Amino acid sequence: MNSPNALCFGEEFPATGVPCHVEVSPSGLTVRFQDDARGLGELSLSFSTVSVSAGGLDHDQLVLRWGLTSQVQTLYLKDPAVIRAFRSAAPPVLTKHLDETAATVRRVRSRNRTVWAFMVAVIGGLVLAVWFSTDVLVGWAVDxxxxxxxxxxxxxxxxxxxxxxxxxxxxxxxxxxxxxxxxxxxxxxxxxxxxxxxxxxxxxxxxxxxxxxxxxxxxxxxxxxxxxxxxxxxxxxxxxxxxxxxxxxxxxxxxxxxxxxxxxxxxxxxxxxxxxxxxxxxxxxxxxxxxxxxxxxxxxxxxxxxxxxxxxxxxxxxxxxxxxxxxxxxxxxxxxxxxxxxxxxxxxxxxxxxxxxxxxxxxxxxxxxxxxxxx
Ligand SMILES: [Zn+2]
Known part of the structure; x- marks a missing residue:
């Protein structure tokens, strides 16, 4: 079988997840498990049964969820090729908010970076100012x-x-x-x-x-x-x-x-x-x-x-x-x-x-x- 390109999580899987291979077709996804000793079989998921969100630290992964609320199963797609395939095959309704999320994440992150850069500059500036002007400050205070x-x-x-x-x-x-x-x-x-x-x-x-x-x-x-x-x-x-x-x-x-x-x-x-x-x-x-x-x-x-x-x-x-x-x-x-x-x-x-x-x-x-x- 093909090498794994995703991680699958769920009730029946170990907490660390199970490597699996995902294939994208025009109608949905096929998930195959690499080590099928447990008889997990092959999963066929149609686009209509999954929900999609962005995941991972950099929000560059796709997280697919399906199943009942009580036993949700999750699939982490990391492989850029699979993600691209998914994005092009899935109906636009499913992926529409993904781009919005990604844009928001980018915006927030860039704002945070600016704030941090500003803070570092201010604190650094203060430390330097104090460092160089202690004598001046002391003289001023003493006066x-x-x-x-x-x-x-x-x-x-x-x-x-x-x-x-x-x-x-x-x-x-x-x-x-x-x-x-x-x-x-x-x-x-x-x-x-x-x-x-x-x-x-x-x-x-x-x-x-x-x-x-x-x-x-x-x-x-x-x-x-x-x-x-x-x-x-x-x-x-x-x-x-x-x-x-x-x-x-x-x-x-x-x-x-x-x-x-x-x-x-x-x-x-x-x-x-x-x-x-x-x-x-x-x-x-x-x-x-x-x-x-x-x-x-x-x-x-x-x-x-x-x-x-x-x-x-x-x-x-x-x-x-x-x-x-x-x-x-x-x-x-x-x-x-x-x-x-x-x-x-x-x-x-x-x-x-x-x-x-x-x-x-x-x-x-x-x-x-x-x-x-x-x-
Ligand atoms: Zn003296």
């Missing part, structure tokens, strides 16, 4: 956060931190840090912040600034520094992180694009809640490379305006980087790379020559005070 707000945020983290520390209230080290800070602060142009600086009794060589102008200097750093100018270098750098709102930029970036959009749209209330949770993280906030360079450069300029010898900035950074890294926490966030040193030296060469004004304190006294309190 819209009031300084008052930033102060509240920094202040709460500052107070939470100081509660767990021994804050030095007086002595030569406190006076020296105050003098250095005052010299710098007097030379900041357009300063919206009221800086608060605390000296904390702690061996760790570190200093940090929180958003809003809350600065902490550890006695460990004062002990390691060889002059007030070196401390001034660190403070000037930290002050400029505040002035450039680097902490806020980091937070907004960490909160993500959704928060950024929230800020831009004016949802500052919602953000206030999120920011509260971020408060703790402020203490371990790491700035980006670009922010560090900015703090270095603007810090250097501030030292210059305050007539503090800017050499201290470089010598301190360099000496610290040569030390064992363990206790020098400031270095873990401010590694002294060759590139950084080069950059600082280049920036320094650009500054006009001025005669530095020395500080009034004796550095040995300051160091003694910083160390003495510890014991």
């Amino acid at each position: 819209r956060i009031p300084v008052e707000w930033e102060k509240r945020l920094g202040q709460s983290a500052y107070q939470d931190f100081l509660v767990q520390q021994t804050v030095m209230k007086e002595g030569a080290s406190v006076a020296a840090v105050h003098e250095i800070s005052q010299r710098l602060l007097e030379h900041i142009l357009d300063n919206p912040y009221t800086f608060e600086i605390s000296v904390v009794k702690n061996d760790v060589v570190n200093a940090f600034a929180l958003p809003g102008g809350y600065v902490v200097v550890f006695t460990g750093l004062l002990e390691q520094a060889k002059s007030g100018e070196e401390v001034a270098g660190v403070l000037s750098h930290e002050f400029n992180h505040v002035l450039e709102r680097h902490g806020l930029e980091r937070i907004v970036k960490q909160l993500g694009v959704v928060a950024v959009i929230g800020i831009i749209l004016g949802d500052q209330q919602g953000l206030a809640g999120v920011m509260k949770q971020v408060g703790v993280e402020l203490l371990s906030l790491k700035f980006g490379r670009a922010q560090e360079t900015e703090a270095d450069v603007t810090g250097l300029q501030l030292l210059h305006r305050a007539r503090i010898d800017p050499d201290g900035m470089i010598t301190f950074f360099q000496r610290m980087s040569e030390q064992e890294q363990g206790r020098v926490e400031w270095l873990s966030t401010h590694p002294m790379s060759t590139a950084r040193a080069e950059r600082l030296k280049k920036e320094m060469a650009l500054l006009s020559k001025t005669v530095p004004e020395p500080f009034t304190f004796q550095w040995e006294t300051v160091q003694a005070s910083a160390g003495a309190v510890r014991r």
